[in-house]
Amino acid sequence: MASRIPKLSLGAVVLAIGLMAKVLVPHFEDPDFYWHIKTGEYLLSTWPLPRSDVFTYTHAGSPWVLSEWLAQIVLYLVFATMGYIGTAVMVAAMCAFCGWLTYLNCRRQMGNPVHAIIVALVCSLFFVTAAPRPHLFSFVFFAATLFVLLEFKYFRRDRSLALLPVILLLWANTHGGFFIGLVLIFLFAGSEWLRHGFKSEGALEAGQIRKLSLWSAGTLAATLVNPHFVRLWWYPVEAIVLSGDAQTINEWQSPSFHVPITQGFLSLALVFFAVQAWAKRRADLTEVIVPVVFIASAFISVRNMPLAAMALAPFLAMNLGRVSWLARTARGDGEDAADRGAAFSAGAASRMPLAGGQEQVINWVLLGVAGFALALSYPAQKSKQEAAVAAYMPVGATDFLVANHVSGNMFNSYQYGGYLMFRLYPAQKVFIYGRTDIYQDGFVQIHDAIQHGRPNWKSLFDRYDIDYVVCESNAALRQLLLQEGRFRLVFDDGNHSVLLKDVDKFKALIARHG
16 A cells, blocks of 8 residues: 555655745735735736836836846736735745755755754744745755755766856846855855866766866856846946845844844854854864855844855754764664765765655654645634734825825835835835835935935925825824825824825815814
């Protein structure tokens, strides 16, 4: 009976169960999700692809680099056909795929699948903050790129290198983080050249490294197949540095060590270094440089933490496999994992067995239980998600605007822009939204000065001839406008407010709702 059941890796099942729980926490309160799916809808209805902003009246016509167009179209199609639940399943599936590849990377380096599952699960916990946005595609492509490189290094799978240009071509058209893939590939190739130059034990032969280098050059060329050609290479600098994202957006800043997830990552990094020092066989140059560079990137920007965890996992698993007592526990005999590690470096490792008959039955039972539990808990979680969206996004305020046909120049809080754009475009354009790379004239700082009532807020506010304001109920701007008397409060649900300018076209609305 068991032989008829399709084989699965136990690690894949455990990771699927854990990460499919992302269905229950898909972070739809993330404001960027809404402008991404609205952009996808717009891109599908427009040809040729637009080159300037169409969603704001403050920056209409500003240059717009389409670095995420393919991901935005995919997000929109999934949302349009399957709604929130379909999008949540897609997010969970992408995270589970990354976790599965991470498990395979660990499993190839460890004799005991349970040990590999533990390492992969711990490293996969950092996907908990993943939101339904194009950066998910960077996670998937990073995991795939790392898997190909490790297969080449330890198992001499030359043919798999042909996948790298394909991966980078897709990556360059789905997310601006494609440059991280280039960093990984060239870091890997450079480290292997250094190992060869130093004549390190187990180093790749020159012909093999040349092959890796040629395919690496091919990945660089593949990234040029995009709507903007060479200009896309400069886009990450525009989007992160010149736009001010690195200073104003939390996820681009260094992590806070008061947050549990950062403390967990720091602990993971310390374990990595401790085990590396403890392992009987010393790590080679690539096994040090690659994880250390990505660990450093995570401490520079919290957004890089999931990538760093994926980069760290297989090398942590390898070092754990080289700890003598753990190796004996894994294999059930006295053979040292250092010998197995040397065999890997020589390309002599064999495939690891996956699942036996009983394990297959357990796999499918676990999947069934997980699916049933998700189905039972989804209605309650759906209500919690709707409440979270209503708390963070101006759902009721936007309903009010639509029901009363409010129009004119809008001022909106930064985090509201994506949702307002999603609900109101093309009838209304927003003041600002999350695509900060189009604002390279200090506009984010201007918005911040208005929103928080800085000393020059009034002159900046009057510059844009604002007709109505959508902001938080506790925003400084709301209190200042009400105190000044030019605007009237017409909607407030305790979290979000709508204020109308006291002019003739709004007199009836103000009389009715003020």
